Amino acid sequence: xxxAGKSALVTGAxxxxxxxxxxxxxxxxxxxxxxxxxxxxxEAEAHLAGDLLDPVYTDALPQRAADALGGLDxxxxxxxxxxxxxxxxxxxxxxxxxxxxxxxxPFRICRAAIPIMASAGGGTIVNTASCWGLRPGPKxxxxxxxxxxxxxxxxxxxxxxxxxxxxINAVCPNEVNTPMLRSGFAKRGFDPDTAVAELxxxxxxxxxxxxxxxxxxxxxxxxDASRYVCGAxxxxxxxxxxx
Numbered sequence: 338x339x340x341a342g343k344s345a346l347v348t349g350a351x352x353x354x355x356x357x358x359x360x361x362x363x364x365x366x367x368x369x370x371x372x373x374x375x376x377x378x379x380e381a382e383a384h385l386a387g388d389l390l391d392p393v394y395t396d397a398l399p400q401r402a403a404d405a406l407g408g409l410d411x412x413x414x415x416x417x418x419x420x421x422x423x424x425x426x427x428x429x430x431x432x433x434x435x436x437x438x439x440x441x442x443p444f445r446i447c448r449a450a451i452p453i454m455a456s457a458g459g460g461t462i463v464n465t466a467s468c469w470g471l472r473p474g475p476k477x478x479x480x481x482x483x484x485x486x487x488x489x490x491x492x493x494x495x496x497x498x499x500x501x502x503x504x505i506n507a508v509c510p511n512e513v514n515t516p517m518l519r520s521g522f523a524k525r526g527f528d529p530d531t532a533v534a535e536l537x538x539x540x541x542x543x544x545x546x547x548x549x550x551x552x553x554x555x556x557x558x559x560x561d562a563s564r565y566v567c568g569a570x571x572x573x574x575x576x577x578x579x580x
Contacts, residue, residue, distance in 0.1 A: 338560040341366030344406035345559070346399060348372045348389065348446065349416030350379055353515030353548040354465070354555075358413060361552055362559075370402035373416070382406060389416055389442040390434070399450035408457060411559045412450045414443035414464045414487075419521060424478045432479055439483035444490060447505070451498055459502025463558045464491045465551075466507040468572055472579040484509075488570050495568020504567045506558045511574035512536055512545040541576030 345362050349355040350371035359381055362369050370383035377384075383405035387394040403409040418438045420431045443464055454460030469477060470484025491507040498505060512518060519529035537544040554573050557563050 338556050338562055339365055340411075340560070343367045343410040344370075344403070344408045345411035345413065346370045346372065346385075346402040346406075346409060346446075346450070347413045347415055348398075348442070349414075349465075350381070351375060352415070352517060354513065354551050355415050357548040357552040358415065358555055361549075361556055362411075365556070367411070368406045370405055372398060372402075390437040392441070392445060395442045395445040396449055398446055399453055403453050409450060409453050410457075410460045412446060412460070412462045413555055413559065414446055414462070415555070416442065417465055419477070419517065420479045421477055421521070422479075423476060427479050435479045435483050439480075440486045440490075443487055447490075447494060451494075451501070451503060454503050455498070455501040459504075461559045462494070462503065462505040463555050464505070464507040465555075466491065466509045466570060468509050468511045468574050468579050471509060471570060471572070474579045491570065492568045499567050504558075504563070506563070506566055506569045506571065508551060508554050508558060509570050509572045509574075510546055510551050511540075511572075511577055511579070513551055514545055514547050539577060540574075544575070546573060546575060 345367045347359055350359050351373040359369050368382045370385050371379050371381040372385045376386045385401055418434055420435045464487050466488040467484035469481045470488045473481035488507055491505055495505040514533055522529045522532040551573055
């Protein structure tokens with residue numbers, strides 16, 4: 338998959354999947370703008386650090402990326418947070434954070450990016466949903482709700498903007514061996530290495546996903562190799578259903 342001459346905006350660029358994705362895009366020839374709370378140390382053509390909970394920042398992000406890169410062909414809404422617990426265990430702060438990062442930020446970024454792409458003849462947007470948004474699991478009520486929302490939004494936008502040459506799809510991972518997952522285990526008192534190994538035993542392929550496994554699928558959805566894929570929710574789960 339070649340991205341020579343393409344310009345890409347990646348949110349959540351400092352996370353496990355984000356770092357892998359940025360490296361792969363640049364290695365394939367793309368110019369990349371990275372967005373996260375902190376972007377120091379990430380090799381990229383443009384650093385657009387900020388808070389995704391700030392609507393002024395998210396509304397302006399696509400145009401800032403386009404200005405910095407000389408265009409905007411690809412947007413990857415990769416940033417996300419996980420709030421665990423039943424509804425009765427979920428605080429207003431949990432709700433605001435999850436909705437803000439997982440739903441409102443990608444909504445605002447897509448809304449601002451689509452006219453830029455349409456004026457240039459097209460582009461691709463890849464959102465990060467989750468298998469848990471398609472078939473919800475226990476004790477993650479708000480997380481599942483937000484991922485279901487971004488999955489539905491992806492399908493709607495895929496239909497609405499295909500005629501403009503814009504393909505909008507979502508990748509739907511299950512568990513991924515990222516710092517976010519490992520820190521979650523640590524906060525709950527589990528050894529991350531042991532927990533990841535035990536979790537891998539529940540996956541038919543024998544392990545949970547590594548960030549590169551998800552990044553490669555995002556690259557596919559962003560590339561011309563997926564030129565007839567539009568409004569799709571692509572599960573990347575190692576054969577493991579949500580349970």
